[in-house]
Amino acid sequence: MSEIHRIKCGNGNCYIVENGTNGILVDTGKKEFMDKVIHACRSYNVKMIVLTHAHFDHAENAAQISDKLGIPIGMNGKDCNLIRSNTNQSLSAAGFLGKIVLSASLKEFAVRAMPEFKPAVLLNHDDNLSDYGIDARIIALSGHTDGSIGIDVEHKHLIVGDALMNMFYPTVSMLYHNRDNMLESARKIGDMGSRIIYFGHGKPVPNKRWVK
Secondary structure, three states, rough: EEEEEEEEOOOOOOEEEEEOOOEEEHHHHHHHHHHHHHHHOOOOOOOEEEOOOOHHHHHHHHHHHHHHOOOEEEEHHHHOOHHHHHHOOOOOOOOOHHHHHHHHHHHHHHHOOOOOOOEEEEEEOOOHHHHOOOOOEEEEEOOOOOOOEEEEEEOOOEEEEEEEEEOOOOOOOEEEOOOOHHHHHHHHHHHHHOOOOEEEEOOOOOOOOOOO
């Protein structure tokens, strides 16, 4: 049985999914938290990095952690254009709070450049992570970015990246590249039934219907 360990990195989260024998790291955080994330990984046999998407607050440390731990990076290929620049996919926001978050995000996009990397594994919907020792599968959750993905662990836990957010309260993503796809992904999550939802931002909560 796998356990999910939340690594708080400022207002964002990384996660280690481990079963006592093997583990994966989900997202890598901002550079300010690289040592914290690496220290957490050293307690487990982490065999892979899975990026839910390629915004810098989730992927900025991917190149260095991959190199230091000698493990591959996996992500969806539709987000590879974000590695060079997070501005390569436009973002919009809904609501007053969303627009505040969007403004802060775009300011950071303009000044932060991730160390470039090339994912060794391109992950697609329903891909299984058993080759890396974990009972989990990939769920396509496009909308926040074109290549956003989630990780469904043992049909009990679902790590959703920024397909949903819990910055202020649990909700659909406040920021999106494609609003229709974002809402469809939120419906898909709700249809998955009983799960604990692990956000890229905020505390975990039980799954629910996210879109009426």
